[in-house]
Amino acid sequence: MQFKAMIISNHEVSPGYFRMRMSAPPELADARPGQFIMVRVRDAIDPLLRRPFGIFDVGTVASEFSGCGPQTYVEMLYKVVGKGTETLSTYHHGDHVDLLAPLGTGFDLGDPDEEKILVGGGIGIAPLYYLAKKLVERSRVRFFLGGRTRDDILCVTEFERLGVETYVATDDGTLGDRGFVTDVMERHIRGAAGKRTIYACGPMPMLQAVAGIAERTGVPCQVSLEAYMACGMGACLGCVVKGKEHSDESPDYRCVCKDGPVFAFDQLKWV
Template sequence: MARLTILEHREIADNMRWLAFEAPHDLQYEPGQFLHIRVTDGVDHLLRRPISLCRVDGGRNALVVAYRVGGKGTKLLAAKNVGDTLDVLGPLGKGFPLHDEDRHAILVGGGIGVPPMVELADQLTQRGVQVTTIVGFQSKNVSILIDELTRYGEVLVATNDGSLGLQGFVTDYMTDELLASADRFYACGPTPMLRAVQARMTGRVEGYLSLEERMGCGIGACMACVTSCVLPDGSVGFKKVCKDGPVFPAPEVYF
């Protein structure tokens, strides 16, 4: 646990904010891990909010997350200013594994599942992996991080209402030709998107799904984040998203 100082905090789309902290010196992290940030109004004892790590900027010694302002907790977070400190746990959980043999990876992000793709794209391209990123949003006014992702390779955009990129879903970009060229996929986003990606990729490309789940403790102690999973013997069991995930091999996730 640490109290981290806010270096930058700004809106990047409607109700979407970019928040950079001063990074601890000895920070160990993987793309796909999350920070568990405590927010309180000083009266209620609010839970922590899990927010995916978006980027670690070594040059500025900064740790960046991007989040959607929705409920009471994130509204309190949005009111924090540069120079304020926040109680932050993490980075926590299991992130996206990288594979030395890969040459081309497909990254898929939907809505608030897009931020972890930035650090992942950075680490993959540093290893010489070609990255194709597919992102999906409800509409243009909530689209985020497209410019950041474009630094690492081609970015294909889909919106539900057609206000930016293709009108449709991220899976509409997943042609047989694209999938045949990929060694791996990585996806993070809402459950319907992950279910569709899993169905399209099964038997074609191996990869990982990062689950978005409501959390309590964030460290495996409370069972608030339990999800159904396929166990090694083929039966369905349960795993904790905060500790066993949030990233799981795609065949393990049971929808």
């Protein structure tokens, strides 16, 4: 769907990180965790391209207008890194943006009787909150959250309110364990029994580490990739990654926007 969304709220949750809530049509309530939205930042040539953002949350609240019934909303979590996100950070309640949503494939929620392991790095937690919201209705969920410093650790309270057991690691030790969150996650996986599935989103080096852990331990794993996108629908081929069968003689490429952004880790070529 393409629609105009009114901004309901837009606030800074940590230095340089913002959480934006926007109005949405009721049909968006059927969006799957892991899908994303494409945002046209403003009605002007600059910036020209839409920006992709993972769906952080979808829900309904009472409308501010009397007699209008529940209002569906969609939320995104973003970091100010360039002109587009800097412009978004200046918007307030009542401003409007143009959205395409929902796009891409989502996570497979899997067997409700197994433990779900979520691992995210920095802004990579964006699609994991909505996923956790769905998973806790049927499974035990643990969340491993990493960042360079404490300022990169986002929304811990929100996950804990869902009933998710949360673990934190920072590179500099300013919050939680010192070191890589993937090391903390691997220790848990090797020390626990029973079936489980890993769900991961974050920077590529972190996802490569997660894929290696999944391969070594035999634990199923789904990853959500971050990529620059121009169209969001597979037409421009600007966000391709190498599939597992890729070689110079036989290219195998997957579009992050259309084939993903969620992939089983063994569908991709990591080295």
